[in-house]
Amino acid sequence: MIKLKNYLLVGAMASTGLLVSCESTQDSAQEESEVVSLDLNLRDTTVAPNNDFYRYANGGWLDKTEIPSDRSAWGSFHELFEYNEKVLSFVLEEATKGELYDENSNEIKAANFYASGMDSLGIEAQSAEPLKPILAQIDQLQSKDELGNVLSSLQKISVTPLFNIYVGIDDKQTDSYIMNVTQSGLGLPDRDYYFREDQTGQDIIAGYKTYITKLFVLVGEDSAVAATKAENIFALESKLAENSMTRLERRNPEATYNKISLAELQENSNWLDWKSFFAGIGVEEISEINVNQLEYISQLSEVVEGSELDDIKDYLKVRFISPNTAYLSNDFVMAAFDFYNKQLSGQQEMRPRAKRMVNSTNGNLGDALSKLYVDEVFPPEAKEKCLEMVNNIKDAMHKRIDQLTWMSEETKKEAHTKLTKLKVKIGYPDEWEDYSSIEISKDNYIQNRWNANAFDNRLNWGKLGQPIDPDEWHMAASVVNAYYNPPANEIVFPAGILQPPFYNYKADDAVNYGGIGAVIGHEITHGFDDSGRKYNHEGELKDWWTEDDAAEFERRAQVMVEQYNGFKVQDTLNVNGKLTLGENIADLGGMLIAYDALQMYFEKNGRPGKIDGMTPEQRFFMSQATLWRGKYRPQLEQQLLIQDTHSPGKFRVNGPVSSMTEFYEAFDIKQGDPLWRSQEERVDIW
Structure with missing residues (x-):
């Protein structure tokens, strides 16, 4: 652990504030370092919260941050992704040293895959030769x-x-x-x-x-x-x-x-x-x-x-x-880069080869690197505390369902059953994939890729006729993401996203509930968004709504569609409220139940005072707003408006809070303020 910390502190990420990971350490120097759970210096205090909360929370960061030349976007996710890259790079280097692992182990397979990708001279010499048989x-x-x-x-x-x-x-x-x-x-x-x-x-x-x-x-x-x-x-x-x-x-x-x-x-x-x-x-x-x-x-x-x-x-x-x-070879690489990265996404320069190969290795042999990653950054206590938060947020969702005035008792009963049966996976799978049957050499990068793909496909197609595997994961544990899987009725949170700024078990509860808590609430709400609500408690695509309740849901969802249709991104380009509806419902629902869960936590454990002059409620909303800070090159922004089901970061902040009475109370939002909406204009679903 300490060795990894020292390794990371040498790198450029030392200034990002992402070095405080979800792990305990006996290193006294680390124990004495200050835990910055919410950096208020990244605000723009010249903008009032009631005007543009996204800008208020992130304006300082937006003004001083430049998109790296080898990126088409930069934000909180990218910062954490960059940190995780460094961890993955470290564990790859460690896997190749000494005789820690058997030659046919997952770790050596990953090391060989990485080495084959770093063999640029060998790849150049092959040129188009590997393509010729097919x-x-x-x-x-x-x-x-x-x-x-x-x-x-x-x-x-x-x-x-x-x-x-x-x-x-x-x-x-x-x-x-x-x-x-x-x-x-x-x-x-x-x-x-x-x-x-x-x-x-x-x-x-x-x-x-x-x-x-x-x-x-x-x-x-x-x-x-x-x-x-x-x-x-x-x-x-x-x-x-x-x-x-x-x-x-x-x-x-x-x-x-x-x-x-x-x-x-x-x-x-x-x-x-x-x-x-x-x-x-x-x-x-x-x-x-x-x-x-x-x-x-x-x-x-x-x-x-x-x-x-x-x-x-x-x-x-x-x-x-x-x-x-x-x-x-590089001529193929650059042909794809010039079109997909440069023209379509606005990226100016190719990412360094070592970084590309780390991500390629993780993408092709995810469980091999993820186990090493988890060993370094995600101890059992972090998993336990995160699971406790999930259970608290589920309890808050049960309470919100009970309090809904527009839903019948019949539909509420089914909603409670679905929520009760929701499965939760945190951090990493109980068993790691065994790659011993895959041939991975140090000197044939593209063949390694094909061998890994063929292995994955054999596993996938081989599931036909087999019983359902309740322990299956669809993301590597090191991935900075999370998901809800409707037919399994499960939410999954890889260790990769359970790191600062999303989750920091040393931070105050308001920051964690506003961060990973809102993400947890987001994934839970996906089970009840315009698409997820069509699956019942067994994960079956089966209607469990009364006709009147379904119609009322659609009416309330349409309020959100129209609201987001009005958000302008570039010139005449607006958010597509219908395409992004599921994610927008999940954003708002996630914030609401995470906020409720925080208040329930305070009722049990006592309500803390202000920190850095901000109430817990204000810190909750500030934490959530920092998750979605980001800058995008215009080309990528246009591309995302066409194909992404998520709204741009600014509207993942200002959209939900403009419908939350809790936000109005926290920042004293009044009628006439830019973010104020009448009751009829506010979205009220979950």
Whole structure:
């Protein structure tokens, strides 16, 4: 532990305030250091809280912070992500020293993966050579009837042209797994990009075609021929995009649940021998399939039949090359960077190779690094205290349900049952994935990537016919994120997000409840947002609402939609209130129940006085506001407005607090103030 602390203190992160982690230590120097749980110097006191609370809480930080040149955004999440990178880098270095681990251990697998990515000379020498076997397989296609073999080969290594597949819990039969088939295969971030007619949209389309052209040139194609291929591929992808569900449509779980038999799938989409395709990936016994986007999959027959075989082959090549560019020589890396990072996101410089390789290793062999990460930064006492907070917040949610005036007792009873049965996972899984069967060498980066993907897919597809694994995690423990999983009715908080500024067990309770408490409340509320509310206490996609209660929920949710539609981000670009509705409901609900839980905690343990001149309630709201501080390059901001279901940080702060009486009381908000809303304008759901 002490060695890790000393290692981190040498780095640039020493000035960020993120070094106080959720761990105890016997190092006297660490014990004597001041715990800064809320840095009030980062405020802008020239702005009143009743005017723009986001600016008041974060203005000092916003004024002095520049987005690093190797980033397209910077904020609290990025600061913690950067800290976690340093921890992961440290544990990787330690894994390679001495004889601490067996040669076939997870730790050595991770060390070898990292080493293969750092072998830049070896990767440059390989150039496009690793791509040739699969490119040749695509070239050898003589007819569209032979597509199945190629698609099976690509799916095994997580290349998903035309469609994607995965095994998950059956939304309407949650004691079993089901194979899912989904739309896939677009190179632009969202289907809407293919139809943009504004100048920025046209520039992006032109840039995408240039990118495709570069990829073909890099594998030996003539530039003029490559440009023609790019035009044809874009036309083919445009057909796929036209048939694709929008992001908003995909938020409706009822619209994406279409369980059919294998025979019905074959009848609906007869361009592919589906039974042979599944056999090609090792799935022999399959009877039922959920087709998430049924119309899209049905229309694939028309798209494939209406396209030239050569165009389909070129499309498959691009879809194979593009997701693998990061694992190839620098010319491939830069081609992808220039389009996806620079043009689409505004990032100015490539991140240092060592940082990219740390994240690549963690992304491909997450459990190997995460176990080492957890050992360093997340002791049992931090997990215990966080679990206590979760239980307090669940109790507060039960109380809020009881107090709802708009919901019937019948629906309340079901809501209580769902909340009672909500499963909670904190920090890390009870058992770590065993990577001993994966071949990971020190000198073949892209093959390591494919081997890791093939391993993950075998595990996923192998769940068919097996009992539900209640201990399964869908995120590595080192990830700075959290999630609610509807069919499992569970909330999951990896150790990666249970660090300052989100969680600091040495901080005052108001700061922790306003920080990770609001995040916990957010994930709990996802079980009751416009999408999550459609799942019952068993995780089944089954209506448990009375007709009147459902209608009243929709009416109240519409108030929020209209409120967020009015939030301007850039010029004429506003937040999409419908697309972001679920996250906005969770933001407000999370703050409300975290606030209530804090008050319940004070009732049991006593209410503290002011700290740094601020009441506990004010510190609660200040803590929450600091979570969402961030700066974005304009290109990325525009991209997120199209595809992100979360609102920009400013409105994740000002939006919820403008509907909270508790905030009005804490900061003396009065009628006429910019953040004041009438009772009719305030959102009142949970």
